[in-house]
Amino acid sequence: MNGMARWVIALxxxxxxxxxxxxxxxxxxxxxxxxxxxxxxxxxxxxQLQLEAPAEVRIDSDLWPAGFHHARLRAVLRDERxxxxxxxxxxxxxxxxxxxxxxxRYMLEVRGQQLGGDDRNAYRLRTSMx
Numbered sequence: 001m002n003g004m005a006r007w008v009i010a011l012x013x014x015x016x017x018x019x020x021x022x023x024x025x026x027x028x029x030x031x032x033x034x035x036x037x038x039x040x041x042x043x044x045x046x047x048q049l050q051l052e053a054p055a056e057v058r059i060d061s062d063l064w065p066a067g068f069h070h071a072r073l074r075a076v077l078r079d080e081r082x083x084x085x086x087x088x089x090x091x092x093x094x095x096x097x098x099x100x101x102x103x104x105r106y107m108l109e110v111r112g113q114q115l116g117g118d119d120r121n122a123y124r125l126r127t128s129m130x
Contacts, residue, residue, distance in 0.1 A: 016025035071121035
Protein backbone atom coordinates (compact mmCIF):
# COMPACT_ATOMS: atom_id res chain seq x y z
CA MET A 1 0.00 0.00 0.00
CA ASN A 2 1.47 3.35 -0.99
CA GLY A 3 1.37 6.55 1.06
CA MET A 4 -1.63 8.00 -0.78
CA ALA A 5 -3.73 4.87 -0.21
CA ARG A 6 -2.90 4.92 3.51
CA TRP A 7 -3.89 8.57 3.71
CA VAL A 8 -7.25 7.91 1.99
CA ILE A 9 -7.98 4.96 4.29
CA ALA A 10 -7.10 7.02 7.38
CA LEU A 11 -9.34 9.87 6.20
CA UNK A 12 -12.27 7.51 5.57
CA UNK A 13 -11.81 5.86 8.97
CA UNK A 14 -11.85 9.26 10.71
CA UNK A 15 -15.01 10.23 8.83
CA UNK A 16 -16.78 7.02 9.82
CA UNK A 17 -15.71 7.29 13.44
CA UNK A 18 -17.00 10.85 13.66
CA UNK A 19 -20.40 9.88 12.24
CA UNK A 20 -19.96 11.41 8.80
CA UNK A 21 -21.60 9.04 6.35
CA UNK A 22 -22.43 10.99 3.23
CA UNK A 23 -23.87 13.90 5.20
CA UNK A 24 -22.25 17.20 6.09
CA UNK A 25 -21.12 17.49 9.69
CA UNK A 26 -23.32 19.66 11.87
CA UNK A 27 -21.93 23.12 12.57
CA UNK A 28 -23.15 25.81 14.94
CA UNK A 29 -23.82 29.42 13.92
CA UNK A 30 -25.30 32.43 15.75
CA UNK A 31 -28.82 33.47 14.75
CA UNK A 32 -29.30 37.24 14.73
CA UNK A 33 -31.87 39.71 13.44
CA UNK A 34 -31.49 40.19 9.69
CA UNK A 35 -30.07 37.85 7.06
CA UNK A 36 -27.73 35.00 7.91
CA UNK A 37 -24.72 34.13 5.76
CA UNK A 38 -25.70 31.70 2.99
CA UNK A 39 -25.19 27.95 3.43
CA UNK A 40 -25.27 25.14 0.90
CA UNK A 41 -28.22 22.79 1.28
CA UNK A 42 -27.31 19.42 2.76
CA UNK A 43 -26.80 17.96 6.18
CA UNK A 44 -27.62 19.82 9.38
CA UNK A 45 -26.84 23.41 10.27
CA UNK A 46 -27.40 24.56 13.83
CA UNK A 47 -28.05 28.15 14.83
CA GLN A 48 -27.85 29.34 18.44
CA LEU A 49 -30.32 31.98 19.57
CA GLN A 50 -30.07 33.88 22.86
CA LEU A 51 -33.03 35.96 24.02
CA GLU A 52 -32.69 38.44 26.88
CA ALA A 53 -36.39 39.43 26.85
CA PRO A 54 -39.65 37.87 25.63
CA ALA A 55 -40.08 38.23 21.87
CA GLU A 56 -42.06 36.96 18.92
CA VAL A 57 -39.46 35.39 16.66
CA ARG A 58 -40.01 34.84 12.94
CA ILE A 59 -37.53 32.89 10.84
CA ASP A 60 -37.95 32.50 7.08
CA SER A 61 -35.67 30.53 4.80
CA ASP A 62 -34.81 31.73 1.31
CA LEU A 63 -33.57 29.12 -1.19
CA TRP A 64 -31.61 30.22 -4.23
CA PRO A 65 -31.10 30.37 -7.10
CA ALA A 66 -34.65 31.72 -7.10
CA GLY A 67 -37.12 29.64 -9.07
CA PHE A 68 -34.84 26.58 -9.27
CA HIS A 69 -35.63 24.82 -6.02
CA HIS A 70 -34.41 21.26 -6.19
CA ALA A 71 -34.17 21.20 -2.42
CA ARG A 72 -36.24 21.06 0.73
CA LEU A 73 -35.57 22.72 4.07
CA ARG A 74 -37.05 21.83 7.44
CA ALA A 75 -36.35 23.37 10.82
CA VAL A 76 -36.85 22.48 14.48
CA LEU A 77 -36.41 24.96 17.32
CA ARG A 78 -35.33 23.48 20.67
CA ASP A 79 -34.97 25.01 24.11
CA GLU A 80 -31.81 24.64 26.19
CA ARG A 81 -33.01 21.28 27.54
CA UNK A 82 -33.48 19.92 24.01
CA UNK A 83 -37.29 20.04 24.05
CA UNK A 84 -38.97 20.86 20.74
CA UNK A 85 -40.48 24.35 21.00
CA UNK A 86 -41.56 24.75 17.36
CA UNK A 87 -41.34 23.02 13.99
CA UNK A 88 -41.30 24.76 10.64
CA UNK A 89 -44.14 25.01 8.16
CA UNK A 90 -42.97 24.20 4.65
CA UNK A 91 -43.74 26.50 1.74
CA UNK A 92 -42.33 25.46 -1.62
CA UNK A 93 -39.08 23.98 -0.26
CA UNK A 94 -38.59 26.94 2.08
CA UNK A 95 -39.92 27.22 5.62
CA UNK A 96 -41.40 29.73 8.00
CA UNK A 97 -41.23 29.45 11.77
CA UNK A 98 -43.08 31.89 14.06
CA UNK A 99 -43.18 31.57 17.83
CA UNK A 100 -43.51 33.75 20.94
CA UNK A 101 -40.49 32.88 23.11
CA UNK A 102 -39.41 33.58 26.66
CA UNK A 103 -35.85 34.66 27.55
CA UNK A 104 -33.32 31.86 27.28
CA ARG A 105 -31.10 29.88 24.93
CA TYR A 106 -32.49 28.13 21.90
CA MET A 107 -31.09 26.00 19.08
CA LEU A 108 -32.52 26.03 15.55
CA GLU A 109 -31.67 22.92 13.54
CA VAL A 110 -32.02 23.32 9.78
CA ARG A 111 -32.01 20.12 7.75
CA GLY A 112 -31.55 20.47 4.03
CA GLN A 113 -32.08 17.88 1.34
CA GLN A 114 -31.18 18.12 -2.34
CA LEU A 115 -33.96 16.64 -4.48
CA GLY A 116 -32.04 16.28 -7.72
CA GLY A 117 -31.36 18.58 -10.62
CA ASP A 118 -28.06 19.98 -11.77
CA ASP A 119 -28.00 23.06 -9.56
CA ARG A 120 -26.70 23.00 -6.02
CA ASN A 121 -29.03 25.12 -3.94
CA ALA A 122 -28.02 27.40 -1.12
CA TYR A 123 -30.14 29.19 1.46
CA ARG A 124 -30.08 31.96 3.98
CA LEU A 125 -32.29 32.73 6.95
CA ARG A 126 -34.14 35.97 7.54
CA THR A 127 -34.87 36.56 11.22
CA SER A 128 -37.03 39.21 12.88
CA MET A 129 -37.95 39.71 16.54
CA UNK A 130 -40.70 41.92 17.97
